[in-house]
Amino acid sequence: xxxxxxxxxxxxxxxxxxxxxxxxxxxxxxxxxxxxxxxxxxxxxxxxxxxxxxxxxxxxxxxxxxxxxxxxxxxxxxxxxxxxxxxxxxxxxxxxxxxxxxxxxxxxxxxxxxxxxxxxxxxxxxxxxxxxxxxxxxxxxxxxxxxxxxxxxxxxxxxxxxxxxxxxxxxxxxxxxxxxxxxxxxxxxxxxxxxxxxxxxxxxxxxxxxxxxxxxxxxxxxxxxxxxxxxxxxxxxxxxxxxxxxxxxxxxxxxxxxxxxxxxxxxxxxxxxxxxxxxxxxxxxxxxxxxxxxxxxxxxxxxxxxxxxxxxxxxxxxxxxxxxxxxxxxxxxxxxxxxxxxxxxxxxxxxxxxxxxxxxxxxxxxxxxxxxxxxxxxxxxxxxxxxxxxxxxxxxxxxxxxxxxxxxxxxxxxxxxxxxxxxxxxxxxxxxxxxxxxxxxxxxxxxxxxxxxxxxxx
Amino acid sequence: xxxxxxxxxxxxxxxxxxxxxxxxxxxxxxxxxxxxxxxxxxxxxxxxxxxxxxxxxxxxxxxxxxxxxxxxxxxxxxxxxxxxxxxxxxxxxxxxxxxxxxxxxxxxxxxxxxxxxxxxxxxxxxxxxxxxxxxxxxxxxxxxxxxxxxxxxxxxxxxxxxxxxxxxxxxxxxxxxxxxxxxxxxxxxxxxxxxxxxxxxxxxxxxxxxxxxxxxxxxxxxxxxxxxxxxxxxxxxxxxxxxxxxxxxxxxxxxxxxxxxxxxxxxxxxxxxxxxxxxxxxxxxxxxxxxxxxxxxxxxxxxxxxxxxxxxx
Numbered sequence: 001x002x003x004x005x006x007x008x009x010x011x012x013x014x015x016x017x018x019x020x021x022x023x024x025x026x027x028x029x030x031x032x033x034x035x036x037x038x039x040x041x042x043x044x045x046x047x048x049x050x051x052x053x054x055x056x057x058x059x060x061x062x063x064x065x066x067x068x069x070x071x072x073x074x075x076x077x078x079x080x081x082x083x084x085x086x087x088x089x090x091x092x093x094x095x096x097x098x099x100x101x102x103x104x105x106x107x108x109x110x111x112x113x114x115x116x117x118x119x120x121x122x123x124x125x126x127x128x129x130x131x132x133x134x135x136x137x138x139x140x141x142x143x144x145x146x147x148x149x150x151x152x153x154x155x156x157x158x159x160x161x162x163x164x165x166x167x168x169x170x171x172x173x174x175x176x177x178x179x180x181x182x183x184x185x186x187x188x189x190x191x192x193x194x195x196x197x198x199x200x201x202x203x204x205x206x207x208x209x210x211x212x213x214x215x216x217x218x219x220x221x222x223x224x225x226x227x228x229x230x231x232x233x234x235x236x237x238x239x240x241x242x243x244x245x246x247x248x249x250x251x252x253x254x255x256x257x258x259x260x261x262x263x264x265x266x267x268x269x270x271x272x273x274x275x276x277x278x279x280x281x282x283x284x285x286x287x288x289x290x291x292x293x294x295x296x297x298x299x300x301x302x303x304x305x306x307x308x309x310x311x312x313x314x315x316x317x318x319x320x321x322x323x324x325x326x327x328x329x330x331x332x333x334x335x336x337x338x339x340x341x342x343x344x345x346x347x348x349x350x351x352x353x354x355x356x357x358x359x360x361x362x363x364x365x366x367x368x369x370x371x372x373x374x375x376x377x378x379x380x381x382x383x384x385x386x387x388x389x390x391x392x393x394x395x396x397x398x399x400x401x402x403x404x405x406x407x408x409x410x411x412x413x414x415x416x417x418x419x420x421x422x423x424x425x426x427x428x429x430x431x432x433x434x435x436x437x438x439x440x441x442x443x444x445x446x447x448x449x450x451x452x453x454x455x456x457x458x
Numbered sequence: 459x460x461x462x463x464x465x466x467x468x469x470x471x472x473x474x475x476x477x478x479x480x481x482x483x484x485x486x487x488x489x490x491x492x493x494x495x496x497x498x499x500x501x502x503x504x505x506x507x508x509x510x511x512x513x514x515x516x517x518x519x520x521x522x523x524x525x526x527x528x529x530x531x532x533x534x535x536x537x538x539x540x541x542x543x544x545x546x547x548x549x550x551x552x553x554x555x556x557x558x559x560x561x562x563x564x565x566x567x568x569x570x571x572x573x574x575x576x577x578x579x580x581x582x583x584x585x586x587x588x589x590x591x592x593x594x595x596x597x598x599x600x601x602x603x604x605x606x607x608x609x610x611x612x613x614x615x616x617x618x619x620x621x622x623x624x625x626x627x628x629x630x631x632x633x634x635x636x637x638x639x640x641x642x643x644x645x646x647x648x649x650x651x652x653x654x655x656x657x658x659x660x661x662x663x664x665x666x667x668x669x670x671x672x673x674x675x676x677x678x679x680x681x682x683x684x685x686x687x688x689x690x691x692x693x694x695x696x697x698x699x700x701x702x703x704x705x706x707x708x709x710x711x712x713x714x715x716x717x718x719x720x721x722x723x724x725x726x727x728x729x730x731x732x733x734x735x736x737x738x739x740x741x742x743x744x745x746x747x748x749x750x751x752x753x754x755x756x757x758x759x760x761x762x763x764x765x766x767x768x769x770x771x
Contacts, residue, residue, distance in 0.1 A: 057572065058565055058568065058569060058572075059561075059565060059568070060553070060556075060564060060565070060568045233554075234550065234553050234554050239553070243553075243556035243557050246556075246557035247556065247557040247561070251557075252460060252557070253555075253556070253557045253558075254460060255462065257462070258460050258461070258462050268460060269460065269461050269462075270459055270460050270461060271459050271460075271461055271464045271614065271709075271713045271715070271767045272459070272712070272713040272714075272715065273713075273715055
């Protein structure tokens with residue numbers, strides 16, 4: 001089968017935005033890919049697919065599935081057909097994310113200090129007070145440059161009319177950036193000409209930008225601040241990413257047991273004795289960071305870390321307590337935050353969100369359950385979700401019961417049909433629903449977003 | 459350098475060196491197993507004695523079956539010292555220090571790991587492919603050594619890696635020598651056929667050197683001289699300890715922490731007991747006590763090194 005036939009046979013689902021094809025023809029931005037792949041046949045494509053798998057395997061870009069006490073290495077499924085985002089689309093996404101992050105950083109500063117936004121009745125105090133991720137322990141801590149969110153992995157989705165919506169902000173420890181970078185490298189290997197001829201913008205300076213930001217946060221004024229990446233260890237599913245980033249930035253990859261706190265300063269244990277640490281890029285969740293303050297049974301953290309943080313002797317990235325802005329009920333207020341802090345209209349829209357503790361909205365949702373997706377407010381990444389169009393009657397009843405029992409804990413959103421991209425599956429091009437996660441970096445010099453993102457199949 | 463990293467690099471190389479020694483001995487033994495009339499009467503025994511914890515009776519049973527031996531030593535995870543287990547441990551160590559070794563080194567360890575974990579490997583060991591597999595594995599181990607040498611920056615990490623490598627190498631030579639000399643009651647005077655010694659020397663990649671350097675008389679003496687004291691033979695005790703001494707000195711000079719003088723003294727004593735000895739002296743104490751003493755002191759040294767540089771828990 002030739003590549004051209006593959007394209008001919010590609011079905012477009014009605015009422016869903018396809019990234020490659022509108023109802024009649026292939027979109028302008030996909031012409032180059034179409035041309036290149038038309039010259040190949042199915043066998044060539046499958047060879048490329050195989051090559052990609054081998055590249056991931058040999059580099060250890062894998063995650064481990066445990067069964068019968070034996071770890072089995074799996075690679076992440078990777079599709080060889082690139083996803084195209086045009087410069088115009090990107091411009092829109094970029095300015096939208098910058099605006100949003102600016103407001104979110106101001107919000108976090110406000111909520112952990114003066115709480116003006118509550119006093120001005122923009123956000124109800126009860127909403128914040130009941131948020132499990134609102135962290136009282138960090139109230140009043142001054143963070144360098146007032147930056148709380150240094151790294152955000154904002155999830156965008158695209159509706160049937162082609163509009164991008166923000167789905168989640170992911171302001172805590174977003175992962176996946178290494179896959180964005182490595183996928184690009186693998187694409188270069190399997191379609192060398194295609195990338196070179198298409199004016200694709202570069203993303204591989206991400207680690208350098210991040211490193212610059214991390215160094216600039218050092219509380220000690222020294223020439224070479226000690227920056228470390230704190231990982232939960234080799235059993236963490238994102239461990240590959242931790243090593244990847246540490247290597248790309250030339251910083252130490254440490255585990256909790258490598259660090260200790262003495263006299264409110266953080267040190268790492270080296271063969272030459274103790275060495276002071278200035279900046280910690282942590283990939284450990286808040287609640288595991290310091291057993292003296294948060295979960296006492298955590299072996300992943302460093303006892304006393306919070307005391308050093310409070311004292312300003314160490315910078316932690318991302319800041320603690322960001323979860324309050326990731327709360328799905330608080331998410332609904334981000335457009336209001338943008339108006340309140342920046343006096344601007346939001347550039348990128350939220351998905352419309354109904355607060356379940358608000359009776360009118362709740363009734364509306366209950367009346368249209370089959371068109372709604374119900375989500376727990378403190379979950380992310382698809383956990384704690386009920387899809388109205390696919391759940392059974394019993395499941396919907398169950399969901400209603402749970403909502404009534406604790407309305408603050410739930411929100412509902414109208415189901416948006418995610419856009420599709422072509423994927424090479426079983427020897428055919430098939431449409432699959434996707435999202436888009438670009439990675440934004442906030443530093444003292446502003447917000448930068450490398451022009452790319454991780455496209456994940458829903 | 460983080461203590462945890464130093465620990466992992468040291469053990470990465472100990473495991474890789476052990477894998478290397480194991481593969482070389484296996485290949486020699488495997489090829490020997492084709493000669494049905496064996497002058498020496500030994501085939502799998504040394505490999506099973508050195509690399510497994512089986513009892514003499516179990517070895518007696520297992521050694522009759524070539525495939526079973528290969529599978530037990532290479533791919534059986536019930537054997538806690540099988541190649542699969544060792545390589546997995548090496549890879550775990552490498553995985554934990556991925557940012558401290560070069561991408562090339564990591565990929566090579568990872569490659570070997572995937573080779574030994576190939577689902578059809580155990581099955582193939584029963585067929586004519588066995589030798590191909592052993593060769594592929596040896597090749598991969600050789601590549602690891604070469605890639606490490608050509609890509610790893612010299613410095614702290616390099617020193618710990620090499621210290622691990624030469625400590626393990628010295629221990630392996632002690633074990634190999636002990637097992638092969640046990641058959642001749644650790645006697646230097648008793649003349650044993652060169653065919654017997656050939657398996658030991660091949661397993662240590664020292665057969666050609668032996669032919670070049672030694673007369674055709676008194677093989678027991680010559681072999682002992684080579685594996686213990688030949689300073690140009692890269693697997694002799696003398697050479698391994700000499701190299702270890704260099705890397706230990708580099709480590710202690712750049713990390714002058716508390717407790718290094720007893721460490722240096724302990725290693726110095728061990729080093730001189732080989733460096734300033736000769737066959738006549740060894741014959742006086744007996745080869746077996748001599749080898750056992752070296753092994754004991756090496757293990758003590760390794761534990762002490764861990765306490766001083768690696769204790770981070």
